[in-house]
Structure formats: C-alpha cells, structure tokens
Amino acid sequence: MARIEIKSVVTMKRAVDLCTLCAFGITQPVLTALAKQTIYLHDQQVEWREVAVLLLLLVIVLPLGFVLLDVVVRGLSTQIGCYGQNLIPIVLLTVVVLSLLRPYLVYAQHFLMLPVGLFMPPLAMTAAWYFIAQYEKRPLLRSWISWMSVGIVVFPLSFAWNFEPYSVTRTTASKGVTAESPLPVVLIVFDEFSGRTLLNGDMQVDRHCFPQFARLADISTWYRNASTVSPRTDIAVPAILSGQYPVVDRSPLADEYPGNLFELIAGSKSFEMTVFEPISRLSPPSIRRDRPVSLTPNEKCTHLLVTLGAVYPRLIFTTDTPVVFPLIPRPWFGLPAIPVGQEGMSRDATTGQFHYGGGEYRGRQLEHFLRCLTPSALPGFRFLHVVLPHFPWTFLPSGDQYESELQSFDQPFGARGELGEFWDDDPITVARNEYRYRLQVGYVDRFIGQVLDRLEENHLLESCLLIVTADHGVSFRPGHSRRLPDAETLPDILSVPLFVKLPGQLQGAINDQNVESVDLMPTILQTVGITIPESVEGIPLSESRRQPRKSFFYKSDMTVCEPDLLVRKWPTKARSDTDPSGLDHLPLSATTHPEWHGLRVEQFPVDDETIAVTLRDLSDPNPTLRTADSQLLVSRLVSGLVRSGDLPAVQTDVVLAINGVIVDSGRTSWREFDQHEFQLFSPGSRASDAEDPNEMYIELYLVEESETGTRLIRLEEKD
Known part of the structure; x- marks a missing residue:
C-alpha cells in the first residue's frame, strides 16, 4: 500500500509539473497576446461565454490532454527500455524556452542577421532535455517547478480580471450637448x-x-x-x-x-x-x-480558437523558421474580414x-x-x-x-x-x-x-x-x-x-x-x-x-521637452542643397556610384559568369480595385532577391541598366535567412516619364571590387 501511495504522489507531482509547463508555454503567451488585441475583441464581440470556453480549454482541457498523452507515452516507453518516457515534458519545456527567448531571438535574427529559426528549435529542445535530466536528479529544480505552479491560476485570473466583455457599455457624456454655431x-x-x-x-x-x-x-x-x-x-x-x-x-x-x-x-x-x-x-x-456580423456563440468560439491557433506559432517561433504557418485571419489585425471591394x-x-x-x-x-x-x-x-x-x-x-x-x-x-x-x-x-x-x-x-x-x-x-x-x-x-x-x-x-x-x-x-x-x-x-x-x-x-x-508618451515613459524644441531644431542643411531636383529624380546621396549614371555597360568589364536572381512581383493581386487614375502600375521600381552565398561581399553594390545605359546604383540589404534584397529605380516620376515597359531592356549587375579593378557580374532571373 505504501508503494502505491508513493507512486500516486509522484504521478500527481508530474501531472502538476506538466500543467505548469503548459501554463508558461501556452496559456501565458496566448492570453498576453489576446489581451493586447482590444480591437479584435471589440470587433468580434467577444464576451464572457467565449472567454470561459477559452480558459476552460487552456487551463483544463489542454493540460489534461498533455497529462494523458504523457501517461500513454510513458506506457509505450516501457516496451522499448523506457526510452522517450520524458518526451512530453521535453516538448512542453522546449516551447517554454522558445517563448522566453523569442524577444532575444528576434534581435539576433534582425540585427545580427542570424538564421535563428533554423537552429534555435533543436537547441531549445536540447536545453529542455538537459533540464529534464537534471530535474530527475536535483530536488531544488523540482521545488522550483512546484513554486512556479502558481502560474496555472495566476495567468487566467489576471486575464479574466482585466477583461471587459463587448456588451459592457460605459455611461456616455453626450447628453444635452448643444452646438451654438454649427458650421462645416x-x-x-x-x-x-x-x-x-x-x-x-x-x-x-x-x-x-x-x-x-x-x-x-x-x-x-x-x-x-x-x-x-x-x-x-x-x-x-x-x-x-x-x-x-x-x-x-x-x-x-x-x-x-x-x-x-x-x-x-x-x-x-x-x-x-x-x-x-x-x-x-x-x-x-x-x-x-460596418455593423458587426451577427455570429452565434458557437461561431464566435470557433473563430476565436482558430485565430489563436494561427497566432500561437508566431508567439514562439521567429519569422525565418522554415515552417509554413497557417494564415492569421484578418480581424486579428483590425482589418475587415473581407477585403475592400468584396464586402459589399x-x-x-x-x-x-x-x-x-x-x-x-x-x-x-x-x-x-x-x-x-x-x-x-x-x-x-x-x-x-x-x-x-x-x-x-x-x-x-x-x-x-x-x-x-x-x-x-x-x-x-x-x-x-x-x-x-x-x-x-x-x-x-x-x-x-x-x-x-x-x-x-x-x-x-x-x-x-x-x-x-x-x-x-x-x-x-x-x-x-x-x-x-x-x-x-x-x-x-x-x-x-x-x-x-x-x-x-x-x-x-x-x-x-x-x-x-x-x-x-x-x-x-x-x-x-x-x-x-x-x-x-x-x-x-x-x-x-x-x-x-x-x-x-x-x-x-x-x-x-x-x-x-511639450509632453511625449511612449508605453509607460513620458518625455518632457522644451516648448520651442522644434523651432530651435530646424534642419541645419537646406533640403535644396541635397535634393536640388525636388522629387523628379533620385538624389545622388541615395546612390552608390553616381559617377556611373549615364555610362554604357560596355565601358565596364563584365564577367562571363552569371548569378541567379528572383525578381519580385510588384503587381496588384486584385487589379480591379486599383484607383481610377492608376489602372496600371508604373514600371519604376526593380526589386529582387539574391542568395547571400552568391554575393561577392556581405553587402554588395548593384546597378540597373536600361537599354545598355546605367540609370541607378544601390546596395543589397539582408532580408531574411539567406536572402539579400535590392531595390533600384528607373527614371521618371510620372507615368508619362516612364518608358514603355515593352521597349525597355533591363539589365542588372553586381559590382565586384578586387585588387585588379572593378568588374560587373550579370544577374539573370530564375526560370
């Protein structure tokens, strides 16, 4: 009997620990993200019924599901020498690690230009495996997890305390308002x-x-x-x-x-x-x-859960993770459920x-x-x-x-x-x-x-x-x-x-x-x-x-400025000095080789090799919705992606030639994973100034600088 009681206590402790990991890895990120989307909650008319279903799912159904799954996995592991018996705790702890590290991973992804989405999930899983291994040996870690179990209750209670249902309307202050001198x-x-x-x-x-x-x-x-x-x-x-x-x-x-x-x-x-x-x-x-679409409670619950299911992967993974995530429904971003022009x-x-x-x-x-x-x-x-x-x-x-x-x-x-x-x-x-x-x-x-x-x-x-x-x-x-x-x-x-x-x-x-x-x-x-x-x-x-x-507020911070700050801080250099042509042409300060503009490509040595480039499609996916005076996109911007490994340097100059004449020169910039982007302009600021695209022969070249001089490497679009 004593052995059965001890085993029951251990099993209960493991179940609570799994619920704790679920609270930190899933419940807390989801509820925090949802609490910030007040426009979504408003537009979707979310009320207590939907919140109750969500909390029931996050606090009871999902954790118990992991507990039951853990029991099944442990039972199966006994058939193969107990290998994999900690699979469920490792998965949940991996999710916790990723959610905690995500702000730092985003920094590494964007500022250090590291492909964190590729190597961080396996590293996080390795760290989780090591932690679970130490958990089995060290009582201090087991006690720490027990203390953290308060999150099981705190996270949902905090969300419920601050939540206001759509149906609650505060007293207005417009009663008895009179406009003495109404005018347009x-x-x-x-x-x-x-x-x-x-x-x-x-x-x-x-x-x-x-x-x-x-x-x-x-x-x-x-x-x-x-x-x-x-x-x-x-x-x-x-x-x-x-x-x-x-x-x-x-x-x-x-x-x-x-x-x-x-x-x-x-x-x-x-x-x-x-x-x-x-x-x-x-x-x-x-x-x-735009009256809100009348949805039944079941439909609202379904929409809420489907939306959060699409949002959740973005809360733990970075954008360069090589996985195709489900599309997030438009209302999450405060957009109409149906795009403009299709909603009637x-x-x-x-x-x-x-x-x-x-x-x-x-x-x-x-x-x-x-x-x-x-x-x-x-x-x-x-x-x-x-x-x-x-x-x-x-x-x-x-x-x-x-x-x-x-x-x-x-x-x-x-x-x-x-x-x-x-x-x-x-x-x-x-x-x-x-x-x-x-x-x-x-x-x-x-x-x-x-x-x-x-x-x-x-x-x-x-x-x-x-x-x-x-x-x-x-x-x-x-x-x-x-x-x-x-x-x-x-x-x-x-x-x-x-x-x-x-x-x-x-x-x-x-x-x-x-x-x-x-x-x-x-x-x-x-x-x-x-x-x-x-x-x-x-x-x-x-x-x-x-x-x-002057008062300036950002998040919880307030900056106080002198009342004449903007008067005293006029630009020190006149705009006409840097951009004498106004908006008609790209200023020379925005080009890498202004002295090359107007020269023919044949005046430069061109390498025999070529590098593949993916040109971006800039067209409107729904051309019927273009403005009346913009029936066709003007061919001004030439944009594309080049693999980082194909670049001669970390940041490489690129030139655009039209009909054999160089018209713009810029620089590549890291975009994502192993891709560098470039954006170049063809001349003209109005539709009438731009050349007919059918009569334009566009060429793109990378610029390679070496001890022997400068040469151009042709970029060719992939088939």
Whole structure:
C-alpha cells in the first residue's frame, strides 16, 4: 500500500509539473497576446461565454490532454527500455524556452542577421532535455517547478480580471450637448508624417516639391511648432479626438474615451457626420455602417480558437523558421474580414462611419472621402484618418503606383526589428527610403489640392473649419529608429504638420507657439459652440496661453521637452542643397556610384559568369480595385532577391541598366535567412516619364571590387 501511495504522489507531482509547463508555454503567451488585441475583441464581440470556453480549454482541457498523452507515452516507453518516457515534458519545456527567448531571438535574427529559426528549435529542445535530466536528479529544480505552479491560476485570473466583455457599455457624456454655431468641419489626419518634411532651406513650405501644401498655407494658419504626444497611432489618434494626454494601456475604443469629439458632435444632432476610422474605434454606434456580423456563440468560439491557433506559432517561433504557418485571419489585425471591394459596402454612401483596412487600397479611401465633401442640409462634419504617407511607400506624386500595397514587404528595405522600425547604419539605403517616403508625401500633397478644389467647387472652403495634421512624425537617420525617439530623432518624430483654416479666413499666417495635438479637439468644440468638457486637457488654439512644455508618451515613459524644441531644431542643411531636383529624380546621396549614371555597360568589364536572381512581383493581386487614375502600375521600381552565398561581399553594390545605359546604383540589404534584397529605380516620376515597359531592356549587375579593378557580374532571373 505504501508503494502505491508513493507512486500516486509522484504521478500527481508530474501531472502538476506538466500543467505548469503548459501554463508558461501556452496559456501565458496566448492570453498576453489576446489581451493586447482590444480591437479584435471589440470587433468580434467577444464576451464572457467565449472567454470561459477559452480558459476552460487552456487551463483544463489542454493540460489534461498533455497529462494523458504523457501517461500513454510513458506506457509505450516501457516496451522499448523506457526510452522517450520524458518526451512530453521535453516538448512542453522546449516551447517554454522558445517563448522566453523569442524577444532575444528576434534581435539576433534582425540585427545580427542570424538564421535563428533554423537552429534555435533543436537547441531549445536540447536545453529542455538537459533540464529534464537534471530535474530527475536535483530536488531544488523540482521545488522550483512546484513554486512556479502558481502560474496555472495566476495567468487566467489576471486575464479574466482585466477583461471587459463587448456588451459592457460605459455611461456616455453626450447628453444635452448643444452646438451654438454649427458650421462645416473637415478634419484630416495623416499617418507617420513629419512636419519637417515640408520645409525648404528658408524654413517655409517647399513650393517646388509640395505646391498644394503651400497653397493651403496661403489661406490658413500654419503651426510650424506643432507636435504629437505619442509615436503610436492607437494612442496618438485618440489623443487628438479626446483632447487628453495618453494613459498607459488605454485601448482606442469609444468606451475608453467617453465624451470624445465624435460622441459630442453626434450628440449635438447638428451635423451630418462622415468618419473614416481605420485604426481606432471611437465613433458612436449611431453612425457606424460596418455593423458587426451577427455570429452565434458557437461561431464566435470557433473563430476565436482558430485565430489563436494561427497566432500561437508566431508567439514562439521567429519569422525565418522554415515552417509554413497557417494564415492569421484578418480581424486579428483590425482589418475587415473581407477585403475592400468584396464586402459589399457602398462606395456611393457619403455619411456614417467607414472602416477601411488601414494600408489597403488607400487611393480608394481618398477618392471616397472626396466624394463626401458635398453640401448637406446640416453642416457636414467630415473626418479622415488615412495611413499615408505611412509605409508601404508605393505612390508617386502624380497619383500613379509603382508597387502594390498588398505585394510590398511588411517592413522597409534596409530596416531591422520585428516591425522594421530600426534603420541600418547605411546612409545610402536610408536616403533611398526617405526618397520613397517623400514621393508619397508628394501624393499626399496632390490629395490636398483635390480637397481644396472640391471644397471650392461646392462653395464650402470659405465657410468651413479645415484642419490638416498627422498622428506622429517619422525619422530617417542611419542607425536610429524610424519611430522610437532618441535625442537625435526626437524632433523628427515629435513634429507633425498642422494647418488650421478658420471659417472666413482668407490670409495665411505662421504661428510658432507651443501647440500639441491634444489642442485640436477643444479648438473644434470652441469653433462650433460646444462646451468643452472638464476632462479635456488641451487648450484651444485661440487662447494665447500655452503649455510650458511639450509632453511625449511612449508605453509607460513620458518625455518632457522644451516648448520651442522644434523651432530651435530646424534642419541645419537646406533640403535644396541635397535634393536640388525636388522629387523628379533620385538624389545622388541615395546612390552608390553616381559617377556611373549615364555610362554604357560596355565601358565596364563584365564577367562571363552569371548569378541567379528572383525578381519580385510588384503587381496588384486584385487589379480591379486599383484607383481610377492608376489602372496600371508604373514600371519604376526593380526589386529582387539574391542568395547571400552568391554575393561577392556581405553587402554588395548593384546597378540597373536600361537599354545598355546605367540609370541607378544601390546596395543589397539582408532580408531574411539567406536572402539579400535590392531595390533600384528607373527614371521618371510620372507615368508619362516612364518608358514603355515593352521597349525597355533591363539589365542588372553586381559590382565586384578586387585588387585588379572593378568588374560587373550579370544577374539573370530564375526560370
């Protein structure tokens, strides 16, 4: 009997240990990832029933499944000399090791350019095997695992404590709202757009590159010292719409921002509202057009579990792991379940809320918004947040596209980090990306001209309140982050364009006072005669008093800056000095061999050997959804991948020749695993400038430097 009791205790201890490993390797990563996806939980109407099923699966069913599987494996192992009896603990511990190491593996993958996805799983399994072997021998390890078993209870309880079901709605603050002087309001918020981009050498709006922004500046007040309060869209946009400084872990949902601008405007019942809101969810239910699809509890549970099943491998493995993972459903990223153009939403509707898919078919979003700028019985309140000139950079100033947004990589060329936010320490590659960004700012400039034309045609321009701004800036400095600020990049990321045309204003002005994005909501409310709520921390732009400092929030950190930071930190070198041709041609600073441009390939020694290259397909997978003035992609970008082992050096120069003449020279950049990428431009910035692709003979060459001189190696596309 004593032996049976001892064996039972050992078996129970092993079962608890397996449940502990399951909690750390599966339950904790899944619940942590889900807790961050508040937009997904909101859009999918997840309630307690679905959460209960998920927790039941993660806390009871899955762990017990592993325990039973362990019993089976141990029983079978007795038939082969007890080999493999610890297979299940080793697998679970491998998962724990991978989930704990993943942040460091991502760093090694992107910054050290190591193929961690290939060798880390077997290394993690080896480490798990060694740990289990020591576990059998060392009581201290067994005690440590026992203490860690609190995670079995803590992880699900923590998630349940912080979870708010979709059906819970907080008290609104829009009752009794009155607009004393309603008038047309147009609020346009661009994305990842530094106000410093618009400056020329005289610190004015560059009329050569951005003539429509200059036109806007001529009839509005340009707040040249305007700044954002966060580098994250899901924080910065709600700050604009609430007039409140960011709070840690606040979701971009209407219930989290009672009394926001949309709620007050709708509550006044004095406006016809149009809201394009791709990222946040602050618009009130009364104006929403994209009603959530009515799903049964079983369907919602199934969708939740299938989605998390697709997400989970990404929580423990890096992107270069040589395994094909299942596709993550679109709603996980806050995208419509069905792509734009296939979901049946009317493009002729001009009122209500429209939920487009962020960076998808942005040209269509702009066209749709322009159709909404029409007179109405009630003054129109028209809001547009569009993910422009944010990456991917695919548009030319003419409105033409040279790369499909859906075919673009998920991070810029020559960028590192899981989100592609850190630039390589390579000035040429970074300058090439900045040029593409500036081309897209040119496209935004074109849209501003269309907005002004549309308002003039409909006799709304003089009478409306027009505000044009952005959620946050962006930086292009080698070796620094594109989005996360440091002492050098803070002015670029903090700066946002801000143009405010008041009703009746016809004369432009420049204001360098300390203005922050939280000041826009009280300015709008004051202009239309709505009482500003006490919760608003911003100051109307009409008031002379300003904040004594600039505040910038990222995660739990807050940076305090001098109020005149952006005025004092003007660019030290005029843009015209580095880019005299504006946006017409790639600046020489973005090329590796500018002296070769215009020379014929036959003037260089060309090696007899060739190297295989995979040219990327830049075309739109759904050409029927292209914008009206972009029926065909302009052949401007030539992009491809070369195996790392085929390169003469770690980083190799590559040249593009068209009809035998060198037109561009750049540099390869590590992309993933054993692949290096290159991106080169053909001449011309408009469709009419580009040569007919059928008459273009494109040649690509790698440049090999040696003691005997320079030679070119031809790149040939794989069959």
